[in-house]
Amino acid sequence: MSDQAVKEALDTPPSAMDKFLNFIEKAGNKIPDPALLFFGGLLIVWGLSALLSQFEFGLIHPVTGQAIEINNLLTGQSLSSFLAGMVKTFTGFAPLGIVLVAMLGVGVAEASGFINTGLKKMLNITPAKLLTPTLILVAIVSHTAADAGYVLVIPLGGIIFHAAGRHPLAGIAAAFAGVSGGFSANFIPSGIDPLLAGFTQSAAQILDPTYVVNPLANLMFTGLSSIVVVAIGWYVTEKVIEPRLNQTPVDEDAEEAPDLGSFTAIESKAFNRAGWAMVLGIIALVAAVLPETSPLRSPEGEITAFAAPLMQSIVPLIFILFVIPGVVYGRVAGTFKTSDDIIKAMSATMGTMGGYIVMAFFCAQFLAAFSQSNLGTLLALSGADLLKAMNLPGQITIVGMILLTAFVNLLVGSASAKWALIGPILVPMLMAVGISPELTQAAYRVGDSVSNIISPLMVFFPLVVVYMQRYVKGAGIGTLASMMMPYSISMLIGWTLFLLAYWAVGIPLGIQAPYTYSM
Template structure:
């Protein structure tokens, strides 16, 4: 009886996801979707600009009240903006440079054979039962390096699964769930922690509240979240996603030949090259007088903030290029500088589809920002929740769901928090809920829906990655594949928050739930 029940449940889940996939794939090409969305924004901007009322909110970054109204794109000034900013929107699209620069290095490592051989070596020593968990965990931990996980861990997840004889789309999904769905979680402090804490403190200051939080305000909870999301991501991958995808029947064939003595020598030389590079970077970064550190004018301390925001991606390029070159040189794949350039060229060829998508995605994101529609949606929604008057745990859960919903319209976590924090942090503080708790609730909702919104900056890139293994993959395929992760993550993460709330556990060092 139990077996029949499970079979029926699996059929229902698979049928539901297939329907989601059909609906999604019935949509036009992603590039056309962004064109349609851009046209919709243009029309709505005109309507709201003529009929809407101004919106006032406290901007924590600017430390002042800001009043805005919708800006129309259907007038002379708007039309000039559409034409005059098109090229700048494209070249200034943040994920574009990140992806292309990192892929230059990754391309060398892949073309030389280093990635395939390394993964082959790794798979021979890793218990197959732990493979999924390792991929999800690696994705979660990658947010230490900000957005680097999108361009490194996700494609590697697909390759690892393919090498193990499993569906590469499932590996891509598991890595994507970890990188993007688990973006806030980690075992150590990442770049997001001080960023959000700074905005929270500005919100408290603006409300005349004499209370400040540190970058470690959510550390304990996020450490526990890392293990929870690893478990949930592994469960969804193996029990739902892989069963729904079925056996892989695509054209991609991993290289399963045995590792030769020459390849082992190449791995050793690549490892030595990597070690030297890491030591050099440590010398430049770790000492207080390290050359990559910049003195903060306010604190007088030398920090790596500028490097983490600008220099990290070129470092990733070298992190792959140097060992990739050493490996290729050892096995004879790279004989001259021409071969090195050929490797980078091949990497760029595979990104042609992403370049096309990026152009139209950049226009849509720019229009949404220029018209102020993203801010208006967020502020109006925040004001609505404020008037409802929720208290205690229902307010926390409601805020998680609201943050998850708003994330479908605004991709930047810091931008959303700069708008929402001045409203919700003081309000929940006066209701006895700590700013640390409010920030955690925001991070749960914000991360959980990253993997199902096409408005997320890297979503188009993930579609391109998936099409490498299944040419028929589209937005619908990816959304239907990732939907079980999103639902499971937000439910499981909220339950963890509920348990934490009732037990009254500290969210971080000296950071408690109630005031």
């Protein structure tokens, strides 16, 4: 940026949006790491359990029929049991193993280049008129590879739009809207599905210890949500963002519009073989499930029952169906020269999960204490009594939850950390008024997605600003936030209305996913 540009930027008074974002940034910077949040929560649970254990609340557990009592966790016996079970509590934490196993497979496919090449191929063969919706769709699919969309699809969005003679910032905005704003919209199962389901199940078992949540409980809703997100993103990009960007010229010294060209023969060959390997793997799985006597079915011959080994093997299957094409691609393309390279890819992926593992340790201890204290049950039943007294329709309750989640998302970016914090309260509370954990989870996913793209505290937000500065040197956080605000508002309204309409029609949310819960 030139000295004159810097002077003009300093002389320009901050807009209301800039002031708001500055406030959010300062407030968010004071929030500690999620691991410390859970540690603090553990201390609070201990203190409250000791205090509230002295009182009677007159609430009856709807399942056991017994009076609700708060267990004091600061007694000698409780503390010794906590220490003795700390390791088991951590290793038995449901979301931990689920996420790590799934990410092992995705890590191999990503490190080999299979996923990246697939995304590039999809974008490269797109007709000009369908460039925007296809880019957003690819951005949504990229969730399957964890953070691949942030490091590949978003910068590619700018490159492709620039190559097509359109404003590159519009391509970046559209891709960002799909990757982050549509985070929970995907018709392909990904790591976020078992991750959230694990937290939802843990939260539901506070009220009903036998409750089980299928990892694909929201699959149909998130799949059809992809269409909604693509439609909203398409309209906003071409009718709102691009006309506004006409007043923002691309810098003369910006990166030149590239000639995307074609793929190398070895890349195409590797991708084709890897793709066929994945298809053959899916065919083999279907063939193994079809016979009524298949060992992958339940003893009653059902495929989608919880007792069916197939349903209990979803995460290992995700692992296998990504490892196979990843290995094939790597061998053909030369990215995997030896078997050690495959192990290194898995190790590198696990290296990125260090922060999650630390957070999971403290989260597991917090949830265990929260459950043992009966505080969750007390809050759930007290909240349920309040909701019953207010006599609000279930739809209004769900809308309120979406708005709450979207607001909290501005301050706490991690989807898993947020859900681990508020899930143990919201899930059993809504269960007590007849709303299923699966519907509550679907509402959470909407609220968690729509405000990602306007939060400067989201870890990839500054990275997107860097992508923008390749074309417009003066672009900053305020520029990006103001550009993404129309997407956020439109998705909040449109996606919420879609969930309500979806619920009204009664379309299944996913596999074994009821809308209601009966005590």
